[in-house]
Amino acid sequence: MSTVQHPVIEAMGVARQQVPDLHRSSWEPRALRNSLLTTGAWVAAILASVPLFSVLYMLIMRGGSRLTWEALVDLPPAGFEMGGGFGNAIVGTVVMVGLAALIAVPTGIVGAVSLAELGPRSKLAEAVRFAAKTLTGLPSILAGVFAYASVVLLTGTYSAPAGALALSVLMLPTVILTAEEAMKMVPRITKDAAYGMGCTRSQVIWKVVLPTALPGILTGVMLAVARAAGETAPLLFTALFSSYWLIDGVRIKLMQPTASLAVLIYNFSGMPFENQIELAWAASLVLVILVLFINVLSRLIGRRRV
Amino acid sequence: MTTIATTNGRMTGMKDVVIDCHLKQVFYGQFLAVRDSDVPIEKGKITGFIGPSGCGKSTVLRSLNRMNDLIQGFRFEGHVHFHGQDVYARDVDPVVLRRYIGMVFQQPNPFQMSIFDNVAFGLKLNRYRGHVADRVEQALTRAALWDEVKDKLKNNGLSLSGGQQQRLCIARAIATEPSVLLMDEPCSALDPIATRRVEELMVQLKQKYTIAIVTHNMQQAMRVADTTAFFSVEMSKGGRTGYLVEMGPTQQVFENPQEKLTKDYISGQFS
Numbered sequence: 001m002s003t004v005q006h007p008v009i010e011a012m013g014v015a016r017q018q019v020p021d022l023h024r025s026s027w028e029p030r031a032l033r034n035s036l037l038t039t040g041a042w043v044a045a046i047l048a049s050v051p052l053f054s055v056l057y058m059l060i061m062r063g064g065s066r067l068t069w070e071a072l073v074d075l076p077p078a079g080f081e082m083g084g085g086f087g088n089a090i091v092g093t094v095v096m097v098g099l100a101a102l103i104a105v106p107t108g109i110v111g112a113v114s115l116a117e118l119g120p121r122s123k124l125a126e127a128v129r130f131a132a133k134t135l136t137g138l139p140s141i142l143a144g145v146f147a148y149a150s151v152v153l154l155t156g157t158y159s160a161p162a163g164a165l166a167l168s169v170l171m172l173p174t175v176i177l178t179a180e181e182a183m184k185m186v187p188r189i190t191k192d193a194a195y196g197m198g199c200t201r202s203q204v205i206w207k208v209v210l211p212t213a214l215p216g217i218l219t220g221v222m223l224a225v226a227r228a229a230g231e232t233a234p235l236l237f238t239a240l241f242s243s244y245w246l247i248d249g250v251r252i253k254l255m256q257p258t259a260s261l262a263v264l265i266y267n268f269s270g271m272p273f274e275n276q277i278e279l280a281w282a283a284s285l286v287l288v289i290l291v292l293f294i295n296v297l298s299r300l301i302g303r304r305r306v
Numbered sequence: 307m308t309t310i311a312t313t314n315g316r317m318t319g320m321k322d323v324v325i326d327c328h329l330k331q332v333f334y335g336q337f338l339a340v341r342d343s344d345v346p347i348e349k350g351k352i353t354g355f356i357g358p359s360g361c362g363k364s365t366v367l368r369s370l371n372r373m374n375d376l377i378q379g380f381r382f383e384g385h386v387h388f389h390g391q392d393v394y395a396r397d398v399d400p401v402v403l404r405r406y407i408g409m410v411f412q413q414p415n416p417f418q419m420s421i422f423d424n425v426a427f428g429l430k431l432n433r434y435r436g437h438v439a440d441r442v443e444q445a446l447t448r449a450a451l452w453d454e455v456k457d458k459l460k461n462n463g464l465s466l467s468g469g470q471q472q473r474l475c476i477a478r479a480i481a482t483e484p485s486v487l488l489m490d491e492p493c494s495a496l497d498p499i500a501t502r503r504v505e506e507l508m509v510q511l512k513q514k515y516t517i518a519i520v521t522h523n524m525q526q527a528m529r530v531a532d533t534t535a536f537f538s539v540e541m542s543k544g545g546r547t548g549y550l551v552e553m554g555p556t557q558q559v560f561e562n563p564q565e566k567l568t569k570d571y572i573s574g575q576f577s
Contacts (some may be wrong), residue, residue: 076482142489153571186450187415189411189412189413190415190417191419192373192376192411192415193411193415193416193417194417195373195376195404195406196371196373196403196404196409196411197405197408197427197428197431197478197479197482198401198402198404198405198428198431198432198482199401199431200401203431207427207431211417211418211419212417212418280356281342
């Protein structure tokens with residue numbers, strides 16, 4: 001009746017006469033392979049998340065019962081003492097990671113600016129990029145050796161700044177590389193708009209490139225912070241450990257051995273006392289929650305666009 | 307080609323020319339991109355640049371406010387006089403120049419910030435001391451966008467539609483009251499309705515600003531341009547080199563072109 005033929009039906013020619021069978025046949029090889037591969041992908045995905053959830057489960061089971069207010073605010077117990085907590089280790093971790101971020105974040109972002117904007121293909125940039133990529137794979141204990149040699153030996157004491165320096169060495173490459181990547185994602189046309197408005201190069205970077213790249217940069221910073229918070233090895237012979245508060249009355253005494261959650265877990269888990277082992281579990285739970293929290297935060301910041 | 311010089315000579319002698327471009331050669335590295343093009347931009351008028359792809363019309367436009375300086379290997383030989391000063395003179399700061407010669411690009415490119423901040427950007431850049439909100443409203447009104455965005459000035463500029471984004475970019479460019487506005491194919495990413503709005507806007511804006519526009523669309527040039535410059539491209543040693551074929555009042559260029567190349571291009575015949 002109609003003179004206009006549907007192109008697809010026209011092409012199919014033979015099928016024009018009868019209605020094609022569109023029902024799903026699950027035993028056809030094509031469909032079978034499809035469901036097999038889909039199932040395989042799901043199984044692999046679940047397997048990949050087993051370690052995280054089993055660790056979380058164990059930590060909640062073993063450490064959850066000890067996670068009391070007392071544990072969060074008290075000092076670590078001595079040998080046969082009962083009770084106690086790891087308040088000073090929480091403070092120590094926060095202070096050292098904070099100091100490390102103060103060192104690594106500005107250095108890393110300014111370094112990334114030079115890599116992404118000033119001379120992306122210069123010899124120096126290539127060298128710095130190579131160094132940063134190598135540093136990401138640096139065994140964390142070597143960062144500790146570096147801080148030991150450059151701060152502990154020099155000042156004659158284990159201290160929070162020494163630990164912070166070791167952690168900042170670990171944070172720096174992550175910050176540089178993610179910040180550079182985020183700045184490279186800023187479209188050429190956006191920068192052109194800024195130049196077209198009469199911006200100098202530094203105005204383009206400060207007023208347009210950095211604000212546009214900010215979510216990406218913050219994601220990198222958060223990931224670096226999360227990694228640093230969980231590190232033990234770099235702190236072992238830089239910050240060491242302490243059973244006392246970092247803050248003495250109103251004064252913060254940085255130049256002394258400093259407790260951290262990671263080292264507390266390492267120390268207490270090897271002790272023959274039930275009380276300490278329980279505290280190590282509780283501290284692990286706190287550390288995992290802290291890292292998880294930072295990771296979720298970085299996800300939220302990274303997603304916040306437009 | 308000989309007619310170029312005579313046509314231009316007459317025009318510069320008679321009319322009020324804001325930007326007088328005498329382009330001898332433009333290179334990207336070793337590649338000669340454009341040669342021998344004298345393009346006077348008259349005050350208070352819309353000058354349209356047309357021609358096939360690769361004919362150098364965008365290069366010429368972007369040479370006027372030294373945007374091409376950002377491209378590595380760019381070299382300009384010739385003069386561009388803006389209010390009597392050569393913008394390629396050694397002591398001219400291209401950053402300052404661009405504050406007088408604003409630009410609107412092919413792709414709408416608002417900044418990742420609020421609508422208000424986008425328009426206020428240039429004012430803050432120039433440390434404008436007056437009432438910023440008034441100037442923002444004025445610019446948005448002139449860009450025919452105010453009514454659509456007045457209730458959501460805090461929203462991100464990128465949340466607008468493509469046509470609105472382009473008008474936002476125009477508002478951003480005119481907020482600082484530049485004397486010339488360069489538009490590099492401003493409608494090529496827009497649909498016909500948004501295109502029509504931007505075209506109406508250009509015609510309104512020419513009372514205050516001088517406009518130079520590159521367009522691929524000959525109908526657009528006919529609709530908005532007072533003067534039309536036709537560029538063409540020919541094979542040369544380094545590759546394809548563009549040059550100005552003919553420039554004159556739009557009606558003349560389209561109805562009675564002096565050059566065969568122009569006639570062929572406009573009637574859709576290519577050799």
